[in-house]
Amino acid sequence: MPNLNKYLSFFLSLTKIKFMKKLILYFALAIIVNSSFAQNLDTGKFRTYPVGFYHSVILKDILSEEKYAETPYTPVPVFKMEFGERIYPTKIPEYTTVFHAEPVSQGSSGTCWAYSATSFMEAESYRITQKKVKLAEMYTVYWEYVERAQMFVTTRGETYIGEGSESNAILRIMRNHGMMPQVAYSGLKNGLNYNDHGAMFEEYEAYLKSVKETGNWNEEEVTQNIKKILDKYMGTPPETFEYLGVKYTPQTFMTEYMQLNSGKYFSFMSTKEFPYNQKGELIENDNWWHCNDYYNLSLDDYMTVINHAITSGYSVSLCGDVSEPGYDQIVEVGVIPTFDIPSEYINEDARQLRLSNGTTTDDHCIHLVGYKKVGEVYWYLIKDSGSGGFDGRNKGYRFYHEDYIKLKMMNVMMNVEPARLMLDKIIK
Numbered sequence: 001m002p003n004l005n006k007y008l009s010f011f012l013s014l015t016k017i018k019f020m021k022k023l024i025l026y027f028a029l030a031i032i033v034n035s036s037f038a039q040n041l042d043t044g045k046f047r048t049y050p051v052g053f054y055h056s057v058i059l060k061d062i063l064s065e066e067k068y069a070e071t072p073y074t075p076v077p078v079f080k081m082e083f084g085e086r087i088y089p090t091k092i093p094e095y096t097t098v099f100h101a102e103p104v105s106q107g108s109s110g111t112c113w114a115y116s117a118t119s120f121m122e123a124e125s126y127r128i129t130q131k132k133v134k135l136a137e138m139y140t141v142y143w144e145y146v147e148r149a150q151m152f153v154t155t156r157g158e159t160y161i162g163e164g165s166e167s168n169a170i171l172r173i174m175r176n177h178g179m180m181p182q183v184a185y186s187g188l189k190n191g192l193n194y195n196d197h198g199a200m201f202e203e204y205e206a207y208l209k210s211v212k213e214t215g216n217w218n219e220e221e222v223t224q225n226i227k228k229i230l231d232k233y234m235g236t237p238p239e240t241f242e243y244l245g246v247k248y249t250p251q252t253f254m255t256e257y258m259q260l261n262s263g264k265y266f267s268f269m270s271t272k273e274f275p276y277n278q279k280g281e282l283i284e285n286d287n288w289w290h291c292n293d294y295y296n297l298s299l300d301d302y303m304t305v306i307n308h309a310i311t312s313g314y315s316v317s318l319c320g321d322v323s324e325p326g327y328d329q330i331v332e333v334g335v336i337p338t339f340d341i342p343s344e345y346i347n348e349d350a351r352q353l354r355l356s357n358g359t360t361t362d363d364h365c366i367h368l369v370g371y372k373k374v375g376e377v378y379w380y381l382i383k384d385s386g387s388g389g390f391d392g393r394n395k396g397y398r399f400y401h402e403d404y405i406k407l408k409m410m411n412v413m414m415n416v417e418p419a420r421l422m423l424d425k426i427i428k
Helices: 002-040 053-062 065-069 112-129 137-154 169-177 198-214 219-234 250-257 299-311 348-356 402-408 416-426
Strands: 044-047 078-081 241-243 246-248 265-269 278-280 294-296 316-320 364-374 377-383 397-401 409-415
Touching (some): 112 137, 112 169, 112 316, 112 364, 112 409, 137 169, 137 198, 137 219, 241 250, 246 250, 265 299, 265 416, 294 416, 299 316, 299 364, 299 409, 299 416, 316 402, 348 402, 377 402, 397 402
Antiparallel strands (some): 044 078, 241 246, 316 364
């Protein structure tokens, strides 16, 4: 018996040693993993930005010298991700791109939707005809504001009034009014180089408010008065014009010279609010005409069709949220910081949460014109007409990580050919 007790004591001591070693190894691994994870966590802070393109260029153009001198730049602290010394893929030559015209600024106006859609149509026309044409964004804007006022009358004042719209509004304007080159109609008056729509839209909105207050629902009268306001600030679009020695109407220019057909373009969204693989309405104020031609896709299909389009040589018009801490005009990137949500947790539910609680909103429309793969991750070259897009080194461009589109871009418009990848599954 004494020998047995001796062997049992020896065995227990060995077991304790092995257990202690395993315990030490476990804690060591936990420390390493936690330390590694902590090192990869993003952080944020409040920061201010130096004088940018909007104040130093746009305001200087649209204000008198006296007024500009009385408008000092006042930096406002905003909460942003700390980018530190990280290196992002922000070299345009490294991207596979489709043809697109040089970036242009929308000035002091809420017309990003028109700039995104117009740039998209310029790229489409070049793909079809090999012709480089600068189209008139303000021609589309002019008729958009006329049609919006008419809808305001039809709905007896229940139409949302604002400068913003969706990029697929251009399809409706193309059908009803055609297109026009920039040289035929710029929408600029008084020697300005940039749009200045502040006073115009104040007058536009005030007039429609008075129509509602007085109950003057005469559509013809309202249309004529709205046109007078637009003509005053933007000029009157010509009914015919010459381009390269040939006389056109807006419709013949679109169909004969540009060779564009509004029926060749489709829009997609991704929301759990509606069944997938069906058409529905994009619930958003800027969709003021309640367009219900958006095909609703699962998030995986949404990203698949975007990637299919750009890798097949087709550009994409995007609209979504740019008021984010990982969206920076100096670093020029759109990324999702881990303190918002880690990449591996970005899915349909994370996207829907932000759509439903209002933290994803339709702030801005841009034009996706290129891509680059870093490992298995897509980065996208974005053409941006917003003033912040001209603050960085690559004037008029930004660079989006795929997570940014996955989480924050609400809807897209593209040509029917890449769209067939999804349409053929939906339309039987």
